[in-house]
Amino acid sequence: MTSKIKIIKEEGNFEVKLGERTLELIKRLEKLNEEEKETLLKESAEILSHCVNPIDTIGQITGLAVGYVQSGKTMSFTTLSTLAIDNGFRAIIYFAGTKNNLLEQTTNRLKRDLLTSSKNRKNYKVYQNPLSDDNHTNNIHNAFKQRNSPTILITILKSEKYITELAKLFSSYEIKTELGNNGVLIIDDEADQASLNRYARSNCKSADWEENQYSSTYASILKLKSSLPNHSYIQYTATPQGPLLINLMDLLSPEFHVVLTPGGAYTGGKAFFVDNPDLILAIPPKEVYHHKKNNLTECPESLVNALQVYLIGVALQVNIYEKEEFLSMMIHADRETDASKKFISWVSNIITSWGDKLALPDSDPGKLELLSSFEKNYNEAVRRIDSTPSFEKIMFEVLEVILDTNIHLVIGKNNPEVKSGNEKIDWNNASSHILIGADLLDRGFTVEGLAITYMPRNSVSKSNADTIQQRCRFFGYKKSYLDSCRVYLPIDSILDYCEYVEHEEIIRKQLKSSTLRELEQVMVLGDQLNPTRNNILSDDVIRHKLNGWRQMNALEHINENIEYVENFISSQSFEIYEDYGTVQRNHKFIKLPINDVIEFLNKFKIAGVPDALRKSSTIQYLRYLADKSKIDYAYIFLMAYDAPEGRERRLNDVNEHLFINNIFMGRSNDGGETYPGDKGIKMDDSLCIQIHKVKLKHNSSKWNQTKLYTLGLYYPEELSHTLIGIVN
Template sequence: MERFKRKLDQEEVDNLITETTEILSHCTNPHLDEAQSATNLVVGYVQSGKTMSFTTLSAMANDNGFRVIVYFAGTKTNLLTQTTKRLRKDLINNGANNQFYKLHENPSLEEVQRIRNELQISTKPTILITVLKHYKYINALADIFNSQQVKNVLKNNAVLIIDDEADQASLNGYAYKNSKKESLSEEWEEDEYTTTYRSILHLRNSIPNHSYIQYTATPQGPLLISILDLLSPKHHTVLTPGKQYTGGKTFFIDKPGLVLTIPDEQVYNSKKNPLTQCPKTLVDALQIHLMNVALVVCIFKKENYLSMMIHADKDQDASRTFYIWVKSLIDMWTEMINADENDLAKIELVESFRQIYPEVIREYDKSTDIIPSFEEILTQLPDVIFDTNIELIISSNKRQGDNKEVDWEGSPSHILVGAEMLNRGFTVENLAVTYMPRYSIGKSTADTIQQRCRFFGYKWNYLKSCRVYLPTDTCIEYAEYVEHEEEMRKWLKENTNLEAVEQLLIISPRLNATRKNILSINTVQTKLNGWRKMNAFQMIDENIRFVEQFITQTIFENDKDYGTTDRNHRFAKLPIQQVIEFLSNFKFSNMPDTARKQATMRYLKYLASKENSPLEHAYIIQMAYAGEARERAFDEQTMKLTTNLHSGAQFQVKRSILVMQKFVLKIRFVFNYIKLNLNVILSVGAGRSLIH
């Protein structure tokens, strides 16, 4: 931890200790010998020091008697390796602290005996376990905790589970990612990501005393909705970034001159605009990067190296294309820079660097900064070009894929070209120039555009040399997101109750631009089509209280008398915002139903925000409100009802009251009080007719 203190001033150290203490104070008591569990949320900025936070939390947990700490270290092997390496460096400290910490990466049942033995060492070391966020490895870890050897030794000793990037794979993106598939099933139960979620629940069930800490930089509406339903965090902490941090506010509000626009014709898309030659803006960006290295590393000596990142498209073939362009340019410039002074190609190359040099020094203040001439930069350029390390970071490249570690200290200049592996969680050290010509067909989700921000971070020391190349539409999206992010953090700081923040997210018109996240037409026509029985068995008591209160406070109108109480229903016509709030407050406890709830709320929000003929009202129907509760068939193994709740001629008659004006959504919320201790079910049906 001393390494962290050397990087921070006293105020920053105090903030780190205070916030870490707050996080740990809401965890389970490691000295109370009984079953306990706690779930907390920790929110930071992208690249702002979340790793430092949970490393400090680990050290503090060790001091307070936590015997095991589990880290969900991302969905890709390079992120797992990155986290393991950092823990080994910062906590074990090259072996100096090996009596206090023991580290395992993706352990299998074969390591049970070793873990058992380490738990019995007299110094009581904390067992650090990094695991890939994949059901195979998480289930294997659950098997270790369920083994009698570990159970007998661990007993009720406290375990800390740290979920890094908690909005990825664990919960968020479930409905949206699956909505983008070309082939859609009608049921979310058949989609991906349920296995990861189930494995997390399996692991938690295998540990009697544990605290589950979710770290994220993107706590958007769908994430909050998900965690309130599924993992229910009781407390949240908003991390304060260090003074040297440069995030979205820096680039898109305070210093927008650092962001340069890529013309539409140079924006890459494999289908819409497959570029056949290296775009001019990429050449400019490369030259700026090389001169930045000459300026910041060689002349100013502010840093030992600088990096450039090129993120062209999620398609790995695009990364290969851009990699070939960059490598060919550097190879060509290497030959030219070695040529005779009178060589025409060299003269032309030098002149092209000279023309772009004013952009390199544009953000520097001539009255306070000593700015070297281009000739001084030129003397450094040959060595910079010769000593530039170019990496292709894609998963299919075995040599430079998942397990590739960049030798940052080995060269003054690095250029990284890649796709998704340069996305979420990956740290590009000393990144100064970013070139991201991604062509977006539709509006990006807030969490997606945020997690591509590898250019955020602690860059104040060389911020004047930073440049970010983006398409115009992407620049607009980021500017919108910055406003969204700052508002979100303000709410989280001001409200100790996450449910209050969720309500603000839902009702605030200011966040419409980045929160619509319109679902695909296929999703609406398949997964929101027809009737759905949405089960909430783990939330029965809470939902019953909410529903009873809702019914008491709502004015219902009676439909005509159909003769018997089981056929007589009543309805309430409510503003659409109240219907959305109703859905928000009704809790579910499994991933498919929560995904369905998310999608329904997002689509309602979208319909209500349409400029022409927005959706204004919807109906909530209380069925058989005067009758006795009817017993329903229930399968205890599958935890599902087997009775069809929406059948029979009488129900078809009931549907006739839902003839509404255009753009009034035909959606029914049905309450059925049933026996078998399953007192309330919310059922949602949305037909194709809702697309007007």
């Protein structure tokens, strides 16, 4: 990296330059190699280039930055911040989550990364949860007026109270006058949580948009945005289902997006559930905790095993190999705090008991029994590690690990058993940490050095894809000690995560290759999961399965499709499928490479909803399968190829919605010759597309006797999936 580098993004709203603040930050990111630094800069500059020009402009824009869970999104928006400062933004606002521990975490990281010298303290002014009182208004007003023009950094809880206070502050005469039309950057961390309007579904049922309801946090965000004449709103998330599927008319719907690249040492869903599935261990159904359906009364055996595997791992990685300064274990049983209290009681008693027994003479029966128990888990703990020290040497260190283990209860602040529900964990104060908690261990919270995750939490109903993914605190930069990592989950949760990982990779591939409008807000998702919370989605969201037979209603672009299909037919060498004796029943077919089939679908024009969504998602899914070498070819059938007029089909009209009644001819038995019906004309294990020439029957002169081409699609069971999209 040199100070001569200049980043220019010609396709954006303004030229982005690399300046002193960013160069200073990048130089201090010693854990990144040069390639990772360049990627970080490139992606941060791409985000900023689409923002509104910060110099005396009126305008606003919303963008989306999509990363992986625990992949370094904070580093990304810190780099975005320094680039924004280098390019003229006067203030940056951070929505730092809905819990105080996340607010403190974000504030402390910004101070650590930016306020590294007395000189920098003159360049940045950091305020946490400022109020609109005279004191805060005067302080920020004076900071804006200072000769060296420090950048105002404001971290706030994502709550109606503090966002409304900030809107009042920026609406004050003093701040408004000083800021003028200069740019403000709003960074919404975990943007899919709390920010979106939870009344979206109920609002879509109202005939009058002026009667729309807004959730309090969402309404306060709109107030803040209206107080800033020039601002850019950047949504950061690893679970973009909500922002991608909210209605395009929503003020928080993104207009551009950037997919963030994790560093080379990142271990996410693919690393665990695809590349190293042996790191995932199933919790037996009888040991899966639920406060109503299975309220366990004694410590489950799988938790005992997990604790022993963890302690052996710490002994190896921290004490013997000295690869890590410390490691940690996370236990997340249930959102009910009583569950956390129960589990911490079990763990505390067990750890204390083990420490006492391991300190006894070697001949003590209690110690011998405990060593026998540890020996059963020794093989699991060292299974992936070469040249393993002896069991005796490891157990000698396990006692030291137990004596240097801190156990933390991480639950809400109103619990009298805890000094603070948001206690700051001093990670470097021990070689081992065990965290037991509920929702505070969810989204956004970083569990440093996490090696073992024990999460016997299972959903009774269908899970939300974005919710279960945000519990994956076990993702992160763990490549150096991945062989000592284990994740204990219920079987149903394992299946959900496997489904999600495939869904996530499809979304990221789509986002990398398309604009948001080209995507048509479509995502592919299995039946096991919902995309996100239903209340933030309007009724325009539809869900259709990609399985079995589906028909298209190609009632638009008729002439263009006729020309395209007839040129396609004349350019191919079709084979006779089977002779069923009549023009109406005889068909031809051709087997084509999957890329040729994708091209055919792409060029065949569909405008009606939801067929356009089906076409778009089918193409995206086929590309994904082709890239994964899961599909090489497909079949196209020319139905009733010798019927020049096509087959007659009725055009139905229901509530001004036109659709072809049924393009598929049914089964028949005529003179001993059995016809399986059009839906029997297929290759059972392959994607099949039928081209149907249709002559419409309708009571209007406009449509009656109209000839057109339309399609029938067959998705075999092994390729079946579900698409979710939004109609606009």
